[in-house]
Amino acid sequence: xxxxxxxxxxxxxxxxxxxxxxxxxxxxxxxxxxxxxxxxxxxxxxxxxxxxxxxxxxxxxxxxxxxxxxxxxxxxxxxxxxxxxxxxxxxxxxxxxxxxxxxxxxxxxxxxxxxxxxxxxxxxxxxxxxxxxxxxxxxxxxxxxxxxxxxxxxxxxxxxxxxxxxxxxxxxxxxxxxxxxxxxxxxxxxxxxxxxxxxxxxxxxxxxxxxxxxxxxxxxxxxxxxxxxxxxxxxxxxxxxxxxxxxxxxxxxxxxxxxxxxxxxxxxxxxxxxxxxxxxxxxxxxxxxxxxxxxxxxxxxxxxxxxxxxxxxxxxxxxxxxxxxxxxxxxxxxxxxxxxxxxxxxxxxxxxxxxxxxxxxxxxxxxxxxxxxxxxxxxxxxxxxxxxxxxxxxxxxxxxxxxxxxxxxxxxxxxxxxxxxxxxxxxxxxxxxxxxxxxxxxxxxxxx
Amino acid sequence: xxxxxxxxxxxxxxxxxxxxxxxxxxxxxxxxxxxxxxxxxxxxxxxxxxxxxxxxxxxxxxxxxxxxxxxxxxxxxxxxxxxxxxxxxxxxxxxxxxxxxxxxxxxxxxxxxxxxxxxxxxxxxxxxxxxxxxxxxxxxxxxxxxxxxxxxxxxxxxxxxxxxxxxxxxxxxxxxxxxxxxxxxxxxxxxxxxxxxxxxxxxxxxxxxxxxxxxxxxxxxxxxxxxxxxxxxxxxxxxxxxxxxxxxxxxxxxxxxxxxxxxxxxxxxxxxxxxxxxxxxxxxxxxxxxxxxxxxxxxxxxxxxxxxxxxxxxxxxxxxxxxxxxxxxxxxxxxxxxxxxxxxxxxxxxxxxxxxxxxxxxxxxxxxxxxxxxxxxxxxxxxxxxxxxxxxxxxxxxxxxxxxxxxxxxxxxxxxxxxxxxxxxxxxxxxxxxxxxxxxxxxxxxxx
Numbered sequence: 001x002x003x004x005x006x007x008x009x010x011x012x013x014x015x016x017x018x019x020x021x022x023x024x025x026x027x028x029x030x031x032x033x034x035x036x037x038x039x040x041x042x043x044x045x046x047x048x049x050x051x052x053x054x055x056x057x058x059x060x061x062x063x064x065x066x067x068x069x070x071x072x073x074x075x076x077x078x079x080x081x082x083x084x085x086x087x088x089x090x091x092x093x094x095x096x097x098x099x100x101x102x103x104x105x106x107x108x109x110x111x112x113x114x115x116x117x118x119x120x121x122x123x124x125x126x127x128x129x130x131x132x133x134x135x136x137x138x139x140x141x142x143x144x145x146x147x148x149x150x151x152x153x154x155x156x157x158x159x160x161x162x163x164x165x166x167x168x169x170x171x172x173x174x175x176x177x178x179x180x181x182x183x184x185x186x187x188x189x190x191x192x193x194x195x196x197x198x199x200x201x202x203x204x205x206x207x208x209x210x211x212x213x214x215x216x217x218x219x220x221x222x223x224x225x226x227x228x229x230x231x232x233x234x235x236x237x238x239x240x241x242x243x244x245x246x247x248x249x250x251x252x253x254x255x256x257x258x259x260x261x262x263x264x265x266x267x268x269x270x271x272x273x274x275x276x277x278x279x280x281x282x283x284x285x286x287x288x289x290x291x292x293x294x295x296x297x298x299x300x301x302x303x304x305x306x307x308x309x310x311x312x313x314x315x316x317x318x319x320x321x322x323x324x325x326x327x328x329x330x331x332x333x334x335x336x337x338x339x340x341x342x343x344x345x346x347x348x349x350x351x352x353x354x355x356x357x358x359x360x361x362x363x364x365x366x367x368x369x370x371x372x373x374x375x376x377x378x379x380x381x382x383x384x385x386x387x388x389x390x391x392x393x394x395x396x397x398x399x400x401x402x403x404x405x406x407x408x409x410x411x412x413x414x415x416x417x418x419x420x421x422x423x424x425x426x427x428x429x430x431x432x433x434x435x436x437x438x439x440x441x442x443x444x445x446x447x448x
Numbered sequence: 449x450x451x452x453x454x455x456x457x458x459x460x461x462x463x464x465x466x467x468x469x470x471x472x473x474x475x476x477x478x479x480x481x482x483x484x485x486x487x488x489x490x491x492x493x494x495x496x497x498x499x500x501x502x503x504x505x506x507x508x509x510x511x512x513x514x515x516x517x518x519x520x521x522x523x524x525x526x527x528x529x530x531x532x533x534x535x536x537x538x539x540x541x542x543x544x545x546x547x548x549x550x551x552x553x554x555x556x557x558x559x560x561x562x563x564x565x566x567x568x569x570x571x572x573x574x575x576x577x578x579x580x581x582x583x584x585x586x587x588x589x590x591x592x593x594x595x596x597x598x599x600x601x602x603x604x605x606x607x608x609x610x611x612x613x614x615x616x617x618x619x620x621x622x623x624x625x626x627x628x629x630x631x632x633x634x635x636x637x638x639x640x641x642x643x644x645x646x647x648x649x650x651x652x653x654x655x656x657x658x659x660x661x662x663x664x665x666x667x668x669x670x671x672x673x674x675x676x677x678x679x680x681x682x683x684x685x686x687x688x689x690x691x692x693x694x695x696x697x698x699x700x701x702x703x704x705x706x707x708x709x710x711x712x713x714x715x716x717x718x719x720x721x722x723x724x725x726x727x728x729x730x731x732x733x734x735x736x737x738x739x740x741x742x743x744x745x746x747x748x749x750x751x752x753x754x755x756x757x758x759x760x761x762x763x764x765x766x767x768x769x770x771x772x773x774x775x776x777x778x779x780x781x782x783x784x785x786x787x788x789x790x791x792x793x794x795x796x797x798x799x800x801x802x803x804x805x806x807x808x809x810x811x812x813x814x815x816x817x818x819x820x821x822x823x824x825x826x827x828x829x830x831x832x833x834x835x836x837x838x839x840x841x842x843x844x845x846x847x848x849x850x851x852x853x854x855x856x857x858x859x860x861x862x863x864x865x866x867x868x869x870x871x872x873x874x875x876x877x878x879x880x881x882x883x884x885x886x887x888x889x890x891x892x893x894x895x896x
Contacts, residue, residue, distance in 0.1 A: 094840070098847035102783075102797035135837035138856065293784030294851070296793040324838045324852035329777060335550075336741030345744040349550035387880070388872075389583035390772045390855075392542070393887040399546035403742070404772035407838075408586065408856040424836075432835070439841040 001070040005037045008075035013372040029351045030398055039379040042417040082373050083142025083380040084327040085361025087286045088265040088315025091132035092125045092148050095443045096320035105295050116446050122153040127438040129157035130430055135325040137421035140382035140410045145365045149175040159192035161428035162418050166365040168200030168227045172207045178214045200227040204240045204248045216255045226257040230264030233297050237269045249274035268298040278310045284364035285310055289333035291317030302338045303347040312356045313364035328405045331357050350402035383412040449518040453485045456523035461820040477799045478846055487827040490865035530821050531590025531828040532775040533809025535734045536713040536763025539580035540573045540596050543891045544768035553743050564894050570601040575886040577605035578878055583773040585869035588830035588858045593813045597623040607640035609876035610866050614813040616648030616675045620655045626662045648675040652688050652696045664703045674705040678712030681745050685717045697722035716746040726758045732812035733758055737781035739765030750786045751795040760804045761812035776853045779805050798850035831860040
């Protein structure tokens with residue numbers, strides 16, 4: 001769509017000498033501009049105070065010509081920010097929300113998660129992913145990085161809803177084969193401009209050596225990064241070392257997994273050598289704080305990631321273990337848990353966390369084209385309501401977002417230049433009541 | 449007002465042999481009824497399926513006569529719950545939100561909090577408390593337990609907004625005297641049916657022995673419980689033991705503070721003997737998890753509180769250290785932090801946490817008349833929107849509230865039978881824009 005936002009505050013990455021800021025450096029990673037932001041089609045074409053719009057080409061390609069607007073949107077002094085990127089999740093698990101809480105991990109997996117997932121049809125997964133996408137939109141999340149045993153119905157849900165998703169294969173001993181992964185890679189990348197795919201496997205403890213070797217070779221052949229659940233629990237790392245004499249990170253490095261980069265989900269129990277591999281390969285650490293609390297897994301060393309220059313992104317993990325898909329809660333936790341873990345109230349400040357939730361997440365997922373608000377970037381953005389008590393006074397807007405922000409502040413969520421959510425209304429080609437009915441029907445069927 | 453809610457789900461405390469459930473016992477503390485809830489004046493007069501309303505007296509006092517309604521409210525299948533009770537906060541500190549984050553505790557207090565608080569007028573405090581009350585309403589909080597150096601303007605704000613507040617004196621070496629505390633006790637209790645007052649002092653490390661002794665005598669004389677910041681940091685406890693050879697809890701017990709009960713805020717570093725005193729005296733532990741993270745104070749032993757039968761309530765602490773006033777975030781943290789601290793994903797389940805946030809908080813504050821939804825209780829209640837993606841599917845509504853709930857689910861907040869917030873509109877006799885303007889003006893003046 002062609003949309004002109006005016007009367008807006010606009011969150012910009014603070015450029016340093018023409019380069020994007022490096023995480024872990026200056027605490028002031030953002031600045032706030034005031035003025036207009038123009039979207040043409042799927043992209044941001046103008047950000048400024050409205051006095052220099054003559055340099056923007058019109059529809060006839062000539063500079064200085066006006067665009068015709070589908071909508072002129074008065075932001076009323078509210079704040080446009082880049083959409084949040086949910087860098088690790090299993091969206092279809094919405095059906096398990098609140099079904100199996102307050103259980104130890106193994107009991108949770110074996111008595112609740114696995115038996116019920118085995119009953120899902122592809123149609124079920126499609127509907128459950130739509131429910132998750134709706135929840136992302138309410139939280140200002142414009143893209144997710146999704147691992148599931150059957151990603152294709154999720155890819156159709158994203159394409160149909162107009163939501164951006166990068167999938168990663170959940171290859172392991174029980175689901176997906178190497179030929180299936182390769183087929184998924186091509187099908188999902190070709191399905192829509194909104195769907196991507198990179199190589200992944202579930203985890204070392206669920207995946208045989210031949211499968212890991214095969215995936216590594218496949219990733220090198222198609223030049224893909226590789227992702228997997230890495231060092232989520234202390235037991236996982238200890239057992240991996242007993243089996244292979246190496247941590248999961250060192251094993252993946254030895255197998256050539258990281259030839260084209262990638263990263264790890266959770267990354268709580270990394271060891272010194274793992275940090276060196278992350279730095280050498282430019283790997284991303286995705287932190288999942290709410291899930292790590294709820295499953296009693298631990299607290300990730302986010303302060304050290306920043307100190308060592310390892311880029312960080314944030315994920316909700318799946319709704320069965322979180323149980324909600326809310327980037328505001330995750331952002332507070334990333335900072336708060338680091339502070340209490342390190343006994344250092346000054347560490348992991350708000351600016352770093354907002355950077356992780358937006359720019360960091362986008363780059364982890366390979367979405368360099370929607371990592372910030374700038375002319376030429378894809379229009380994946382969110383309008384935050386500042387006229388609510390939790391955002392007042394306006395002493396520091398970035399801190400307000402990270403420490404006080406809430407889904408309730410999300411007025412509008414736009415993806416690829418299309419408004420998909422506005423003031424509690426979903427614009428995704430689906431009736432919310434029908435999506436809720438389907439989700440209840442799916443889990444109800446399993447309880448019979 | 450006389451209001452009839454129909455088509456409602458209604459969260460009820462599960463009665464056991466005619467008695468209220470004991471915390472730490474059965475995990476099923478609540479049940480969900482479906483039907484109607486009637487409010488007459490300030491009280492709930494009927495809860496049921498609508499077939500037995502003949503037993504309710506009409507306005508002429510005769511049973512079976514209809515009431516005249518100011519409003520008949522179709523809840524559309526959504527859920528009525530008792531209002532959340534914010535059991536520890538410093539509401540007026542809204543002006544410091546996001547001003548001094550990511551600082552070590554002492555630097556935060558000495559360079560930011562104390563110098564700026566010294567510049568506040570009583571009129572400032574009144575406006576800043578209204579801002580906090582608005583935020584409480586958005587989060588379904590119907591009462592707060594407030595400590596501030598100047599509580600009277602806050603009491604006027606609560607009375608004027610129609611908000612319920614129990615104040616506690618913030619007596620210490622730098623503010624309030626014993627005569628002032630006694631005067632505040634009587635004035636605030638007499639100000640409005642919505643304002644209460646119990647005895648308190650800031651903390652052992654800020655209060656001289658003669659002041660503590662005097663407060664103890666005053667509390668005994670007026671038969672008041674006593675409250676203070678207790679065992680918030682390890683250093684505080686160590687220094688108290690060095691000074692007095694006792695923990696703060698043991699010192700308060702030795703001084704006779706707990707003759708009429710009371711409790712502690714934070715309660716992170718309690719020792720074995722302290723647990724015994726809490727049990728013997730029936731004291732409440734108020735936990736403040738977000739503030740304890742953000743100031744790197746620690747994680748409270750909530751699992752042990754439950755195991756030992758010590759009643760627990762939940763508070764946000766003040767907006768300078770949290771930074772928001774959101775009971776949903778606190779509830780998730782109470783459970784999540786206990787799980788990771790104890791390495792036990794099964795501990796502190798959702799039912800216990802919702803009980804703390806509602807019934808536990810009310811009883812800690814002495815508000816036994818609005819501790820649950822039941823006929824005869826005060827109508828302090830909240831309508832939660834279940835028709836949003838974070839509350840679907842409806843596998844377990846209590847877990848949905850605690851683990852996935854959000855301020856966005858708060859459709860309506862009622863206090864003392866009056867609707868004070870409904871779908872983003874505030875009904876508190878104040879213009880939100882004016883409240884925001886005042887808050888920005890107050891902090892702006894201090895930055896000059």
